[in-house]
Amino acid sequence: MEMWNNPKWPGIPEVNASADYKISKSKTTLSVFWKYFGQRPVFLMQSDGALARFSNESFSMMDASLQQPILKDRIALTLGARNLLDVTNVRSVMTGAAHNGGGDGQSPVGMGTTYYVKLNITFK
Numbered sequence: 001m002e003m004w005n006n007p008k009w010p011g012i013p014e015v016n017a018s019a020d021y022k023i024s025k026s027k028t029t030l031s032v033f034w035k036y037f038g039q040r041p042v043f044l045m046q047s048d049g050a051l052a053r054f055s056n057e058s059f060s061m062m063d064a065s066l067q068q069p070i071l072k073d074r075i076a077l078t079l080g081a082r083n084l085l086d087v088t089n090v091r092s093v094m095t096g097a098a099h100n101g102g103g104d105g106q107s108p109v110g111m112g113t114t115y116y117v118k119l120n121i122t123f124k
Contacts, residue, residue, distance in 0.1 A: 013038030033063040042107060056107050057091045078118040086113045
């Protein structure tokens, strides 16, 4: 496996950002989270034992939540959504493989948008 003898592992760029906005009167907090995933290598073993290298395209993910304290801050109710951009697959391109049989395809990266409810109770 030539790749292991002369590894060329590129840096994988990632950028994170988050923001919170609090409404003082109601103590409600709106939070937004964003993450950028740069192009990244993926290695797969083919049926003949050869190692194939793919490159996944870059993509972004975004989550958001709304938190509301209740009963003198003893209970916090959070409503949220993950993967608001609904990213499920990204384009994958085969690079540098000995048996390149037409290597453009899709790689799964997420389940699509999901929603959740969270309840925190603090006992004092």
